[in-house]
Amino acid sequence: MKDLKRKNVLLVVAGIFIIVLAGLSGYLVFSNNSKINTLESEKEALSQQYLKAKDDLAVASQSIKLKDTQLSEKDKEIESLKQAKNNAVREDVAIDSEETVKEPSVPKTASIYDNINGSDDFKNKITNALNLLSEKDSEHFQMTASQVEAINEYNDFGGMQEKRNIYIGADANAAITASLIAHEAQHVYNVYVDKIWSYHTKEQELPCYEAELSTAQSLGAPAFFVTSVQSQIDYWKTQ
Numbered sequence: 001m002k003d004l005k006r007k008n009v010l011l012v013v014a015g016i017f018i019i020v021l022a023g024l025s026g027y028l029v030f031s032n033n034s035k036i037n038t039l040e041s042e043k044e045a046l047s048q049q050y051l052k053a054k055d056d057l058a059v060a061s062q063s064i065k066l067k068d069t070q071l072s073e074k075d076k077e078i079e080s081l082k083q084a085k086n087n088a089v090r091e092d093v094a095i096d097s098e099e100t101v102k103e104p105s106v107p108k109t110a111s112i113y114d115n116i117n118g119s120d121d122f123k124n125k126i127t128n129a130l131n132l133l134s135e136k137d138s139e140h141f142q143m144t145a146s147q148v149e150a151i152n153e154y155n156d157f158g159g160m161q162e163k164r165n166i167y168i169g170a171d172a173n174a175a176i177t178a179s180l181i182a183h184e185a186q187h188v189y190n191v192y193v194d195k196i197w198s199y200h201t202k203e204q205e206l207p208c209y210e211a212e213l214s215t216a217q218s219l220g221a222p223a224f225f226v227t228s229v230q231s232q233i234d235y236w237k238t239q
Contacts, residue, residue: 112145118153118170125170126151129177137218140182140211147188151181161187175219179229183212206236 116126133141149164157169159180166184171177186208190196198204209232216226 112148112151115148115150117150122153122170125172125174125177126168126181128174129170129181132174132219133178133181133215137178137182137215140178140185140215143189143211144181144185147192148185159184161191164188164192173222173225175216175221176225178219179212179216179221179225182215183208186211202236202239206233209233209236 113127113130116123118126130141130144133144147164148166150166152165152167154160154167154169157171159166159168161167161184166181166188168177168180168184171180187204190204190207196204209229213226213229213233215221216229
């Protein structure tokens with residue numbers, strides 16, 4: 001009788017164990033299926049994201065190609081404008097130059113000292129600058145004397161050229177003023193001797209700043225002024 005009870009207990013325990021194992025197996029299968037479904041969903045989502053990113057990349061690539069094409073066209077347009085600027089002719093000096101081709105390339109008055117127009121202070125500064133230029137830089141003094149018709153007072157620092165007339169913002173330092181004169185005289189030479197009629201271009205400006213630097217160095221102009229002229233030369237060399 002006791003053996004029978006023991007067998008029944010063992011059977012019950014075994015049954016319970018089997019039921020537990022079956023339940024655990026079922027739970028594990030369900031759990032794994034759920035994880036598999038989740039992973040499949042994530043995989044599908046990532047796949048969709050990849051495809052979208054691929055499409056976006058293709059669109060971006062086309063956009064970049066379009067921008068490259070537009071930039072290339074702009075570069076060509078800029079180069080064309082630069083070329084047009086470099087070939088631009090100042091009609092006033094061109095006509096004036098053509099009218100005087102057969103005439104000697106010298107001002108009507110023998111001495112540039114006789115054609116200094118401005119206040120007494122301006123005339124004194126220009127005279128001192130011309131004297132220093134004559135003494136230490138005969139090349140640019142002769143260029144000024146032979147090519148410039150008149151030196152006129154300029155109400156700003158620096159200078160400008162209009163046909164054979166130059167306008168100078170005279171400085172108290174004669175070396176600086178003489179350097180400005182050399183710069184503007186070179187402009188006159190460029191136009192009437194070398195026939196460079198373009199305006200504010202490398203071929204027009206670079207020789208003038210080089211002449212200004214040469215004079216500044218020969219005449220012992222202040223270091224800050226020499227440095228500023230050199231910076232202009234460096235700029236125009238890149239144009």
